[in-house]
Amino acid sequence: xxxxxxxxxxxxxxxxxxxxxxxxxxxxxxxxxxxxxxxxxxxxxxxxxxxxxxxxxxxxxxxxxxxxxxxxxxxxxxxxxxxxxxxxxxxxxxxxxxxxxxxxxxxxxxxxxxxxxxxxxxxxxxxxxxxxxx
Numbered sequence: 500x501x502x503x504x505x506x507x508x509x510x511x512x513x514x515x516x517x518x519x520x521x522x523x524x525x526x527x528x529x530x531x532x533x534x535x536x537x538x539x540x541x542x543x544x545x546x547x548x549x550x551x552x553x554x555x556x557x558x559x560x561x562x563x564x565x566x567x568x569x570x571x572x573x574x575x576x577x578x579x580x581x582x583x584x585x586x587x588x589x590x591x592x593x594x595x596x597x598x599x600x601x602x603x604x605x606x607x608x609x610x611x612x613x614x615x616x617x618x619x620x621x622x623x624x625x626x627x628x629x630x631x632x633x
Contacts, residue, residue, distance in 0.1 A: 503609040505601040509621045513628040515563040515587040515595045521624060522566060522585060531627045532619060549619070555580065563587060570601065572612075579605050581612075597621075 511518055521527045528536040538546040539557060547554045555570040570583040581603040590596040604612055
């Protein structure tokens with residue numbers, strides 16, 4: 500079965516540390532998404548988000564710069580995992596450019612995943628940081 504690669508680039512009015520913390524801190528993640536999250540800060544540690552609808556493992560991370568995770572939706576076949584990479588780069592004036600890449604998306608899931616990141620992550624993060632920072 501063919502697998503897809505998704506790439507999205509967004510700029511947020513937040514420092515790399517604020518954005519990294521929003522993605523990797525369970526409490527902060529739950530705050531911006533409005534749904535329970537449990538995120539290990541360790542490489543090899545597990546994470547769940549949206550009450551377990553998303554799950555995976557931290558494959559690598561460099562605080563405030565990069566996060567690499569195995570990632571899957573609970574409605575995917577149990578053996579299917581993709582690879583999600585969040586690269587954070589300072590973009591001046593208190594902004595951070597996020598370059599997001601997700602590879603290994605199962606056939607037929609790309610459009611739903613693409614829109615899901617926009618609706619449930621990027622728009623909510625932009626709203627969070629436009630209101631009050633992290």
